[in-house]
Amino acid sequence: MWLWFAKLGSPKWFYELSTKWLPWLTAAMVLTLGVATIWALLYLPPDYQQGYTSRILVVHVAVAGTSLAFFPLMAVAGTITLVWKMKLADMVAKNAAALGAWFSFITLATGSLWGSVSWGTWWEWSDSRLVSMLFQFFLLLGVVSLRSALEDSEKAAKACALLSIVGCINVVVIKYSVEWWNTLHQPASPVSMESGSANGPEFWIATALMILGVYLFLSVSLILSTRNEILQRERKALWVQELLADTKSGRG
Amino acid sequence: MDSTALNKPSTWSAFALTLKRDLLIAFKRKNDIVNPFMFFVIVVSLFPLAISPEPTKLAEIAAGVIWIAVLLSAMLSMDSLFRADFEDGSLEMLLLSPHPLFFLVLAKNIAHWIVSGLPVVIASPLLAYMLKLPGDSYLTLLLSLLIGTPTLSLIGSIAVALTVGLGSRGLILAVITLPFSVPVLIFGTLAVQSSAAGLPAGGYLALMLAILAGSLSLAPLTSAAALRISVS
Amino acid sequence: MDSTALNKPSTWSAFALTLKRDLLIAFKRKNDIVNPFMFFVIVVSLFPLAISPEPTKLAEIAAGVIWIAVLLSAMLSMDSLFRADFEDGSLEMLLLSPHPLFFLVLAKNIAHWIVSGLPVVIASPLLAYMLKLPGDSYLTLLLSLLIGTPTLSLIGSIAVALTVGLGSRGLILAVITLPFSVPVLIFGTLAVQSSAAGLPAGGYLALMLAILAGSLSLAPLTSAAALRISVS
Amino acid sequence: MTDTSFQHTPDNSPLFEVCNLRCERDERLLFSALSFAINPGSALQIAGSNGSGKTTLLRIICGLNDGFEGQIRWRGFDRSEQSEAFAADLLYLGHRVGVNKVLSPLENLRWSAGLQVKVSEAELMKALSDVGLRGFEESPCYTLSAGQQQRVSLARLRLSPATLWVLDEPFTTLDVDAVARLEQTLADHAEKGGAVIVTTHHKLELPKLQRLTLG
Amino acid sequence: MTDTSFQHTPDNSPLFEVCNLRCERDERLLFSALSFAINPGSALQIAGSNGSGKTTLLRIICGLNDGFEGQIRWRGFDRSEQSEAFAADLLYLGHRVGVNKVLSPLENLRWSAGLQVKVSEAELMKALSDVGLRGFEESPCYTLSAGQQQRVSLARLRLSPATLWVLDEPFTTLDVDAVARLEQTLADHAEKGGAVIVTTHHKLELPKLQRLTLG
Amino acid sequence: MDLISGIQFDSFAEFLDMGGYSFNVWAVYGLFVVFITVNLYVPVLRRKSLIRDLKRRQTLAEQAHGAEVNSAGRHKLEEAEGNS
Numbered sequence A: 001m002w003l004w005f006a007k008l009g010s011p012k013w014f015y016e017l018s019t020k021w022l023p024w025l026t027a028a029m030v031l032t033l034g035v036a037t038i039w040a041l042l043y044l045p046p047d048y049q050q051g052y053t054s055r056i057l058v059v060h061v062a063v064a065g066t067s068l069a070f071f072p073l074m075a076v077a078g079t080i081t082l083v084w085k086m087k088l089a090d091m092v093a094k095n096a097a098a099l100g101a102w103f104s105f106i107t108l109a110t111g112s113l114w115g116s117v118s119w120g121t122w123w124e125w126s127d128s129r130l131v132s133m134l135f136q137f138f139l140l141l142g143v144v145s146l147r148s149a150l151e152d153s154e155k156a157a158k159a160c161a162l163l164s165i166v167g168c169i170n171v172v173v174i175k176y177s178v179e180w181w182n183t184l185h186q187p188a189s190p191v192s193m194e195s196g197s198a199n200g201p202e203f204w205i206a207t208a209l210m211i212l213g214v215y216l217f218l219s220v221s222l223i224l225s226t227r228n229e230i231l232q233r234e235r236k237a238l239w240v241q242e243l244l245a246d247t248k249s250g251r252g
Numbered sequence B, C: 001m002d003s004t005a006l007n008k009p010s011t012w013s014a015f016a017l018t019l020k021r022d023l024l025i026a027f028k029r030k031n032d033i034v035n036p037f038m039f040f041v042i043v044v045s046l047f048p049l050a051i052s053p054e055p056t057k058l059a060e061i062a063a064g065v066i067w068i069a070v071l072l073s074a075m076l077s078m079d080s081l082f083r084a085d086f087e088d089g090s091l092e093m094l095l096l097s098p099h100p101l102f103f104l105v106l107a108k109n110i111a112h113w114i115v116s117g118l119p120v121v122i123a124s125p126l127l128a129y130m131l132k133l134p135g136d137s138y139l140t141l142l143l144s145l146l147i148g149t150p151t152l153s154l155i156g157s158i159a160v161a162l163t164v165g166l167g168s169r170g171l172i173l174a175v176i177t178l179p180f181s182v183p184v185l186i187f188g189t190l191a192v193q194s195s196a197a198g199l200p201a202g203g204y205l206a207l208m209l210a211i212l213a214g215s216l217s218l219a220p221l222t223s224a225a226a227l228r229i230s231v232s
Numbered sequence D, E: 001m002t003d004t005s006f007q008h009t010p011d012n013s014p015l016f017e018v019c020n021l022r023c024e025r026d027e028r029l030l031f032s033a034l035s036f037a038i039n040p041g042s043a044l045q046i047a048g049s050n051g052s053g054k055t056t057l058l059r060i061i062c063g064l065n066d067g068f069e070g071q072i073r074w075r076g077f078d079r080s081e082q083s084e085a086f087a088a089d090l091l092y093l094g095h096r097v098g099v100n101k102v103l104s105p106l107e108n109l110r111w112s113a114g115l116q117v118k119v120s121e122a123e124l125m126k127a128l129s130d131v132g133l134r135g136f137e138e139s140p141c142y143t144l145s146a147g148q149q150q151r152v153s154l155a156r157l158r159l160s161p162a163t164l165w166v167l168d169e170p171f172t173t174l175d176v177d178a179v180a181r182l183e184q185t186l187a188d189h190a191e192k193g194g195a196v197i198v199t200t201h202h203k204l205e206l207p208k209l210q211r212l213t214l215g
Numbered sequence F: 001m002d003l004i005s006g007i008q009f010d011s012f013a014e015f016l017d018m019g020g021y022s023f024n025v026w027a028v029y030g031l032f033v034v035f036i037t038v039n040l041y042v043p044v045l046r047r048k049s050l051i052r053d054l055k056r057r058q059t060l061a062e063q064a065h066g067a068e069v070n071s072a073g074r075h076k077l078e079e080a081e082g083n084s
């Protein structure tokens, strides 16, 4: 167990393993995303209420669901950073924060685009998922901002780890308090997400496939940026120097 | 066992010493006391200018405006917590002292709240009057602020401890902590709004007390950990 | 006359050098760019939570809320102007340089506005939408902010120059400058509110332009004098 | 104070010991396989060129920096197991002097010394006049010159019950007089059974001085 | 650069002259009836115990502090009438080194030297490697040690066309090597017809050194 | 599996129109594509520039101070002269 952990902590080990896995993951990602997109766009039958716009939901639901994974992921990575001082965990956490902000943003954007069809408004404060996603976005940007503010990279790693753990709890707290606030304010328009669309099984299969694809995309993107981070931080290590000597300029 | 241990001050006296020192510094600087208060007053008085001077409209927004102004003033006043100590090296002394950091951080937090939070709370009824807050809700406003502002300070102190090395951190502090204070803001305004509408507000206040209790035990611990990170 | 004078860079090139340096620092720090913007967005989004999520109520307060949030973000972002330079001694270098301080201060002001004011202005229409600002007034909002934020920066820079030696000055800056920026706030909100009501807003914008012109010529001069006082 | 005022270590292991220390910053190796021990009554000067890692080493020794590998032992035990006892017996003066600008030297010292030991007002005043701040006890510290502020922090040395003193360039900004007095203080401390670790670029003259050169 | 690279003063009045200077701070008299003159080719060390007013005097000389009485003359004219010419011909390095932490040494120097003189990139790089910062040119300054940051500011000395150098404790935090190199730089500057005013507690060895002791 | 008849649209124009909601649907998919490509392409670009930069530094280091690198991290412990 400890040996395995120590090994996983080694950026070199991760770099080499990911070199092997990356092509397969990328292929799987392209395949699932491709199939899911084509299916959703071409084959999904129109919803009886909203017509073809349920195509939006396929993307929205997939991205929204995945974006909820970031704070738990960062909190776990943060714990590993703080307790075991594992550099790799921090490299993942660093890139996860920025990617998570992207995911939250796309959730907000796709949600708005869907809202403009189904509710007739792009933004509505009286929905707890919207508001709490907005604040998750802010919290993630806060982590990114803290990282860029702190100059010393070791300090930044630990500070962001702590903030991610505290933030993880807070995302939950915000969600419940906003939900409660909304039930008290009794939304004027019929603005519940659960209310509407009775979507068929095809919709859910396409969505499931899309979720899988988005998760694969998340891992590929995270791995790619983590590898860069490894090269950057370990640039003085012998194995990186050797690796550089082997690669042609700009390729590899 | 040894003379060192005999002569060592108790944790309690270190707590008191730190509290006294921080209050002394604040009273010498005066700015730490006056500014949060002034900021609060000025921000509140911008709203009638920017939105509308009509009493009915003001009454509708009064609770929210006061709470937001309190929130901002609390967050921004945090900037002075730990800053001077970090810059002059006293923070290293605090970390290397033979007492549990939890209590020393708590002492600094309490001193800071007394100095920057309390005056704002005391001034709030006056500003509530200027914004025509409905009459029944003054007590609730006062109570909710009395419970809410220490919570905000405690939350803020974590962020302060994380960013203690930064030169200008007023904004980043606000950016990090404002999302965290959303629950306090929501319950605080709900309490005031519901008592303005003649409904009971005790439930919200109880909830806020629970949040306060939670942060009172967890926040100094987290701040202490954050300080250790920042000073290293 | 002498070799020194031959090799001396022109004031213009000192201006450009300083502008470039400040932009470079901002781009390296990133926070100076992101934080005012984030603060603005977060503060605006607290209002629906604290006041009411109802679109009609929001529409009424939208213009005022956006202007107040812009004002606060502009004032608080000023904290970073001159701070690092004072702390590391670069400010003394600036004062002792053989160029008119007016232009060097202006260069720093411009760099600061590009970095912290412009992003806020650009984001404002989106937030106006979220607060349901009536549709016709977006252009006026944008224009009024485009004229108003540099004015606020210039006013703020005087206060910054006066308080440059203070450790935590976020609040005191706001306290000093907010009263001075009331005219800008009033004309800015009036412009937006009147164009939301379908009335012409050009008059207010012209007034704001006049204020901008005035502060563009006077503020850097005053800031330069204030800097000399603070550094001595 | 006599020799007995300092706690003795079990089974004659050294007071403070560092084994096989290694530290990298920004992937630049500062030192590796660094071992030394220091005993009551002795002094260690850490020398080295700029950027060789002296400050970093001192901060590691005190526990302010944990970016290192290796063992640090205090009176024979691992330092992390003894952190409270270690803190009670350590005095660190860093690059930044730990002097609040608005407080007076007296108020500063009351707090900074008071965290570690119970002191009376008379002792505080005596310590301040010993470092040459008589007449400045009640002036706010922002009116003091750089060297005078450094002296405020040095007053702590005269009150602290700590055995191990860790001083980072304590001689900077001091005038010739004050330098001599500080050297005497260090020698006295060592003589009474204390231990001193100090960095300076200055040529130290102390009895039983070891010198560790980094870089 | 040869001797002719520095501007000559009319009718042989001294380069820089202070007459009957008097300064009080906080009702404490720092100095009065202080007069001295400094000519091209010479150096002046200002000595004195801590708090005797060395930093204050230097800031008065540069024009950063105007809390004084007396005359200050530059090339025979009142300094205030010549403030621009004086600024172009003055280089001041204070206690605080004027090095931005996020910028690299190169970027720092590009600005700080560039305000006073047009310099090429090659000159900048050369100046940095002359002060021993080769390999650190592009690292952000917050990763540099105290002495390395001091060196960044010293690199300005190698580029500046100024005749009068005013340096406040430039030797602090420098290692032995760097101290020797800086002394050499000061001697070279004086030899080339420049003038140096410097405070330090350190024993300076320069040709044609005057010493002024305050307090 | 009939891949052709399963398609919900009779013409390409109809496909583009998405039942009248073309803006929303295509904006979502457009964003989605941008989102994915940016977050894959940026790391790839960064990798290229990083490798170029690291190689440049490697050669610089070799030329300038190859020997100095090895001297880092050494230290020496001695008794100071003149002790009693």
Ligand code: HEM
Binding pocket: A057, A060, A061, A064, A065, A068, A107, A108, A109, A110, A111, A112, A114, A115, A116, A118, A119, A122, A129, A130, A131, A133, A134, A192, A193, A194, A195, A196, A197, A199
């Ligand atoms: C926590 C983040 C979110 C999650 C997990 C999420 C998930 C979902 C799911 C599963 C649905 C489908 C519901 C159904 O089929 O009935 C949905 C619908 C929807 N979502 Fe989200 N979403 C999130 C955030 C957002 C945001 C931020 C927005 C807007 C900006 C948004 C706007 C919508 C809209 C308008 C619908 C359609 C509701 C309806 O059919 O009435 N969602 N979302």
Ligand SMILES: Nc1ncnc2c1ncn2[C@@H]1O[C@H](COP(=O)(O)OP(=O)(O)OP(=O)(O)O)[C@@H](O)[C@H]1O
Binding pocket: D142, D143, D144, D145, D146, D147, D148, D173, D175, E025, E026, E028, E030, E048, E049, E050, E051, E052, E053, E054, E055, E056, E057
């Ligand atoms: N801001 C200030 N306000 C009032 N008095 C001051 C201030 N700064 C310094 N002083 C006083 O002026 C005197 C001289 O200070 P100065 O900094 O010039 O001394 P110095 O000779 O440079 O000493 P050091 O060797 O310690 O650097 C001191 O006695 C100090 O008390």
Ligand SMILES: Nc1ncnc2c1ncn2[C@@H]1O[C@H](COP(=O)(O)OP(=O)(O)OP(=O)(O)O)[C@@H](O)[C@H]1O
Binding pocket: A152, D025, D026, D028, D030, D048, D049, D050, D051, D052, D053, D054, D055, D056, D057, E142, E143, E144, E145, E146, E147, E148, E173, E175
């Ligand atoms: N915050 C930091 N991040 C990364 N590297 C750092 C940091 N601080 C210092 N370093 C590096 O660590 C090395 C040692 O720095 P340190 O401050 O310990 O040197 P020092 O021996 O005390 O030097 P000086 O004599 O100049 O005080 C330097 O090379 C510096 O580049």
Ligand SMILES: [Mg+2]
Binding pocket: D054, D055, D056, E145, E146, E147
């Ligand atoms: Mg050092």
Ligand SMILES: [Mg+2]
Binding pocket: D145, D146, D147, E054, E055, E056
């Ligand atoms: Mg001085």
